[in-house]
Amino acid sequence: xxxxxxxxxxxxxxxxxxxxxxxxxxxxxxxxxxxxxxxxxxxxxxxxxxxxxxxxxxxxxxxxxxxxxxxxxxxxxxxxxxxxxxxxxxxxxxxxxxxxxxxxxxxxxxxxxxxxxxxxxxxxxxxxxxxxxxxxxxxxxxxxxxxxxxxxxxxxxxxxxxxxxxxxxxxxxxxxxxxxxxxxxxxxxxxxxxxxxxxxxxxxxxxxxxxxxxxxxxxxxxxxxxxxxxxxxxxxxxxxx
Amino acid sequence: xxxxxxxxxxxxxxxxxxxxxxxxxxxxxxxxxxxxxxxxxxxxxxxxxxxxxxxxxxxxxxxxxxxxxxxxxxxxxxxxxxxxxxxxxxxxxxxxxxxxxxxxxxxxxxxxxxxxxxxxxxxxxxxxxxxxxxxxxxxxxxxxxxxxxxxxxxxxxxxxxxxxxxxxxxxxxxxxxxxxxxxxxxxxxxxxx
Amino acid sequence: xxxxxxxxxxxxxxxxxxxxxxxxxxxxxxxxxxxxxxxxxxxxxxxxxxxxxxxxxxxxxxxxxxxxxxxxxxxxxxxxxxxxxxxxxxxxxxxxxxxxxxxxxxxxxxxxxxxxxxxxxxxxxxxxxxxxxxxxxxxxxxxxxxxxxxxxxxxxxxxxxxxxxxxxxxxxxxxxxxxxxxxxxxxxxxxxxxxxxxxxxxxxxxxxxxxxxxxxxxxxxxxxxxxxxxxxxxxxxxxxxxxxxxxxxxxxxxxxxxxxxxxxxxxxxxxxxxxxxxxxxxxxxxxxxxxxxxxxxxxxxxxxxxxxxxxxxxxxxxxxxxxxxxxxxxxxxxxxxxxxxxxxxxxxxxxxxxxxxxxxxxxxxxxxxxxxxxxxxxxxxxxxxxxxxxxxxxxxxxxxxxxxxxxxxxxxxxxxxxxxxxxxxxxxxxxxxxxxxxxxxxxxxxxxx
Numbered sequence: 001x002x003x004x005x006x007x008x009x010x011x012x013x014x015x016x017x018x019x020x021x022x023x024x025x026x027x028x029x030x031x032x033x034x035x036x037x038x039x040x041x042x043x044x045x046x047x048x049x050x051x052x053x054x055x056x057x058x059x060x061x062x063x064x065x066x067x068x069x070x071x072x073x074x075x076x077x078x079x080x081x082x083x084x085x086x087x088x089x090x091x092x093x094x095x096x097x098x099x100x101x102x103x104x105x106x107x108x109x110x111x112x113x114x115x116x117x118x119x120x121x122x123x124x125x126x127x128x129x130x131x132x133x134x135x136x137x138x139x140x141x142x143x144x145x146x147x148x149x150x151x152x153x154x155x156x157x158x159x160x161x162x163x164x165x166x167x168x169x170x171x172x173x174x175x176x177x178x179x180x181x182x183x184x185x186x187x188x189x190x191x192x193x194x195x196x197x198x199x200x201x202x203x204x205x206x207x208x209x210x211x212x213x214x215x216x217x218x219x220x221x222x223x224x225x226x227x228x229x230x231x232x233x234x235x236x237x238x239x240x241x
Numbered sequence: 242x243x244x245x246x247x248x249x250x251x252x253x254x255x256x257x258x259x260x261x262x263x264x265x266x267x268x269x270x271x272x273x274x275x276x277x278x279x280x281x282x283x284x285x286x287x288x289x290x291x292x293x294x295x296x297x298x299x300x301x302x303x304x305x306x307x308x309x310x311x312x313x314x315x316x317x318x319x320x321x322x323x324x325x326x327x328x329x330x331x332x333x334x335x336x337x338x339x340x341x342x343x344x345x346x347x348x349x350x351x352x353x354x355x356x357x358x359x360x361x362x363x364x365x366x367x368x369x370x371x372x373x374x375x376x377x378x379x380x381x382x383x384x385x386x387x388x389x390x391x392x393x394x395x396x397x398x399x400x401x402x403x404x405x406x407x408x409x410x411x412x413x414x415x416x417x418x419x420x421x422x423x424x425x426x427x428x429x430x431x432x433x434x
Numbered sequence: 435x436x437x438x439x440x441x442x443x444x445x446x447x448x449x450x451x452x453x454x455x456x457x458x459x460x461x462x463x464x465x466x467x468x469x470x471x472x473x474x475x476x477x478x479x480x481x482x483x484x485x486x487x488x489x490x491x492x493x494x495x496x497x498x499x500x501x502x503x504x505x506x507x508x509x510x511x512x513x514x515x516x517x518x519x520x521x522x523x524x525x526x527x528x529x530x531x532x533x534x535x536x537x538x539x540x541x542x543x544x545x546x547x548x549x550x551x552x553x554x555x556x557x558x559x560x561x562x563x564x565x566x567x568x569x570x571x572x573x574x575x576x577x578x579x580x581x582x583x584x585x586x587x588x589x590x591x592x593x594x595x596x597x598x599x600x601x602x603x604x605x606x607x608x609x610x611x612x613x614x615x616x617x618x619x620x621x622x623x624x625x626x627x628x629x630x631x632x633x634x635x636x637x638x639x640x641x642x643x644x645x646x647x648x649x650x651x652x653x654x655x656x657x658x659x660x661x662x663x664x665x666x667x668x669x670x671x672x673x674x675x676x677x678x679x680x681x682x683x684x685x686x687x688x689x690x691x692x693x694x695x696x697x698x699x700x701x702x703x704x705x706x707x708x709x710x711x712x713x714x715x716x717x718x719x720x721x722x723x724x725x726x727x728x729x730x731x732x733x734x735x736x737x738x739x740x741x742x743x744x745x746x747x748x749x750x751x752x753x754x755x756x757x758x759x760x761x762x763x764x765x766x767x768x769x770x771x772x773x774x775x776x777x778x779x780x781x782x783x784x785x786x787x788x789x790x791x792x793x794x795x796x797x798x799x800x801x802x803x804x805x806x807x808x809x810x811x812x813x814x815x816x817x818x819x820x821x822x823x824x825x826x827x828x829x830x831x832x833x834x835x836x837x838x839x840x841x842x843x844x845x846x847x848x849x850x851x852x853x854x855x856x857x858x859x860x861x862x863x864x865x866x867x868x869x870x871x872x873x874x875x876x877x878x879x880x881x882x883x
Contacts, residue, residue: 008874010834010840010844012874013844013873013874013875014844014845014848014869014870014873014874015848015867015869015870016867016870017870017872017873017874017876017877018870020874020877020878021874021877021878021881024878036874036875036878038837038841038875039837040837041833041834041835041837041840042834044834046827046830047827047830047831048808049789049808049811050785050811050815050823050827051785051808051811051812051813051814051815051816052812052815052823052824052827052831053812053815055827055828055830055831056831058831058835059831059834059835062834062835090805090808135788135789135790135791135792136789136791139790139791139792139794139795140791166792167748167790167792168748168788168790168792170748170788171788172787172788172789172790173788173789174785174856175785175786175787175788175789176788176859176860177855177856177859177860178435178437178782178785178786178859179437179440179749179785179786180859180860180862180863181440181441181444181862181863182440182444182749182752182753182786183788183863184862184863184864185444185752186748186749186752186788187863187864189454189748189752211867212864214865214867215860215863215864215865215866215867216863216864216865218864218865219863219864219865
């Protein structure tokens, strides 16, 4: 049995807990033994991206201690996953624990398709769906086809591409509040593209992007809903008892 | 200290280098192979896609006919002329040292002693070349001529008519250089046209 | 941290459409011309730039020797003032009253036109876009499409006012008006000034890449040709151009090759019927050796000015070229400006990015722009931290290292956050999600019971 330690990220833990639950459900259904280490908090990205490396470093150290000995760490976020697997090394150069950790950290869809070799989890979902490529998943983790394959294999789900799937939603962490007008302009361009597809649901693998997109959709009084990939895959899926 | 010495010493300090420190060889040159067959056809397709005209003829006599047809009665200068004279004519006629099959380009070295302004000032440029001048791609020219400046003060690669898209991204030909290009390719050159 | 007011650009629908459609088209064309070996070409270009800049002193000396062997002269300029002074003196000595110029970001950087104007020399920009902007008294909006924000009606207004031309709103007609006006200048000018896309050390040559023919004219119609180039433009061999010319044309405008590539090795030679009688290469430092000293950011100097990072930058595509403080805009401007001017001048610059990484992905010489942005952010914080922000990150880091406090404090912070500061800024653009009744860790505990 594959043993998986969840790193649910602070955003999922505190704002979108159902995403974490859905991820656990899908992983268990795929035959994994899932654990949650309660000492976990954040990946350190907010401080790192804001230039506060000393503060980020201490939080990264906390992460390393928390996940010591974990066989696989699975994260419902491309961005947080990339922080760990790509940027911890910049924060803690020469630290062997980082080196050991890198090959064991996976974004959720990546873990399904690359490690478990699962492309059909047996879920069903009724509706027209479009997929938003989150930047760090796409450009740092090179995740592009995996989530699409997983979606295409969901019964009843029809996937339609938006013309600018790879364009940033404008979230960018503190960028969204340091430059609210630019960030707002970016997300409005994004929802225009989403609306042009006619989809009723927009799916991504990063809850932060979805918070930004859902916030703008709500502001625009749109009926379109955002869902994390894990929530779609967990839909009408029987939990492994 | 002169500006020269100051800049160089700052650069050395920045790079932790001393005057005369050895330099390892640069990465090996990367030159690609181009198409090996149907060079004339490829050249023609590439230049026509850029709105250039290509005529393939068998002999020099036929080339002269093709030139006359392209000229269509317009004033011209061939090979050399003064700047002011070239600025007055409607057509400049030149040869070319190479033509590139993959991009439809002409490559001209100034060592041919033709006026470089002939392919630039008049609104129309006619180039007459021999079939043997066509190579696969620009990398072939760099293979044949690793130091293009050895015998020429200039090498110019011309790929289609002069163009701009500076106003609303709309393509307009003939902004400063010729908006019209004709290339006449001769199969057999027993006599100059 | 003070940030610029970008609301005017964001609210201008006409401008937004102009930027968005032009950059989208340039991006599309780029994608259409990219070949399957693109990654290999990028890596090669990166490696060549790295090798050359790591041994820059050597290649500059080699370049100088070879330019002089071809009868050209090399002028070393520590800064813009030295470069401008040399050109002004040369013009005065040769009695030059009119200078034709082809587009060069380097001469924009040193304000050459303004300098020449002050001393009574007319310097005419001859790239169509630059010409329009010069007449209208504006600066380039984009590295390779300088007037992309102008409509044909705007151009007609400018031509009517300054060239007294008739109303003309077709791009073809407008281009013709400019061709006629500029042709006179080319034939009248005593000097042509160009930039250089590449400096070729083994050949003593400069390379100019363009589509219009104005760089060819500027470098061959007048008797004197002066090329002004930053010292970082040097590459070792003419043969390296095979890769660089492809990458530049594809990345900039999506062409397999640009219309005109001029490889210029000195003034005209014996027997050649035309070409400049004198050739000068001005090698400009202007802060480049300082950038060179920072090894982790040195690659900022690899830039070949293709503009692809601008076309793919969601921030540039919103705020356009005029909200950046210096001549270099977009992602490359965000990393060059703080390094040239000092991080204290416009500290907001490296922060004005969502770190989406599109710039690094398209850069033809693989400059890691996102990584350098992050380093510059860290430099800004080290140099001048915002006290309140520093304290909040200290508190944040402490909480994140103490999971029990985090588990209690985070839900409180979320549900009780007053709508001021960041929350207010968030709410200025979009709604906030309703905080959940239970966190994941609470749900997990319940489930495990």
